[in-house]
Amino acid sequence: MDFTDQRLSYEKGVLDQQSVPTSPFELLGAWMTEAIEQKVQEPYAMSLATCGADLKPSVRIVLLREITETGVVFYTNYDSAKGQDISENPNAEVLFFWHELERQIRISGRIAKIDAGKSAAYFQKRPHDSQVGAWVSEPQSGEVANREVMEQKFAQLQSRYPSDSPVPTPTFWGGYEITAEHIEFWQGRASRMHDRIVYSKDDNNNWQTKRLLP
Numbered sequence: 329m330d331f332t333d334q335r336l337s338y339e340k341g342v343l344d345q346q347s348v349p350t351s352p353f354e355l356l357g358a359w360m361t362e363a364i365e366q367k368v369q370e371p372y373a374m375s376l377a378t379c380g381a382d383l384k385p386s387v388r389i390v391l392l393r394e395i396t397e398t399g400v401v402f403y404t405n406y407d408s409a410k411g412q413d414i415s416e417n418p419n420a421e422v423l424f425f426w427h428e429l430e431r432q433i434r435i436s437g438r439i440a441k442i443d444a445g446k447s448a449a450y451f452q453k454r455p456h457d458s459q460v461g462a463w464v465s466e467p468q469s470g471e472v473a474n475r476e477v478m479e480q481k482f483a484q485l486q487s488r489y490p491s492d493s494p495v496p497t498p499t500f501w502g503g504y505e506i507t508a509e510h511i512e513f514w515q516g517r518a519s520r521m522h523d524r525i526v527y528s529k530d531d532n533n534n535w536q537t538k539r540l541l542p
């Protein structure tokens with residue numbers, strides 16, 4: 329298959345260094361609000377890149393669950409392949425691509441587990457079947473012989489924890505926060521003259537912006 333004749337012209341917006349807010353989180357919040365209003369499907373889906381001690385990068389989608397004052401939070405299984413990578417190397421990056429808005433956002437920084445109490449509070453808010461599913465998927469990314477094995481485990485756990493009884497929060501499951509060090513906003517423009525503004529922290533811990541060549 330050859331896609332070399334396939335191209336779109338991006339013309340939906342502009343990004344001007346002079347008019348962006350001082351805080352990247354203000355712009356991130358504004359872009360997220362617009363993505364929700366414009367009905368981007370799963371605007372919270374972000375690609376998470378990690379790299380363990382083997383120096384082989386891995387990337388997969390996780391769901392953004394919170395934008396804090398310092399970064400972004402998602403939830404997963406700490407025993408997963410990504411959890412292993414993170415335990416070996418705390419540098420990570422997430423990426424959003426919203427084609428409806430012709431926008432990309434990259435957030436990189438150090439990643440760490442969030443407070444266990446906060447993870448438990450979120451786990452208990454999830455639908456009962458998702459809670460059971462978290463127990464089935466241990467260790468996440470481990471091999472399973474076939475789908476029936478998974479379904480049997482799911483059924484056993486459902487009878488152990490009927491829908492009116494609480495499911496305990498697994499110790500192997502919880503949130504990670506990436507504390508942002510760089511946040512890049514990309515707005516597609518015509519003729520590949522895209523706008524790229526990146527925020528980075530200076531020595532006084534203030535955010536500074538730079539325009540990057542597309």
Ligand SMILES: Cc1cc2nc3c(=O)[nH]c(=O)nc-3n(C[C@H](O)[C@H](O)[C@H](O)COP(=O)(O)O)c2cc1C
Pocket residue numbers: 370373386387388389390391392402403404405408409410411468469
């Ligand atoms: C739309 C979408 C949302 C997902 N959200 C999550 C999530 O929030 N947490 C998670 O652990 N996996 C999520 N996954 C599954 C991951 O992409 C991945 O398959 C899984 O976490 C195992 O990754 P790993 O082997 O690199 O650890 C999602 C997948 C998709 C397609």
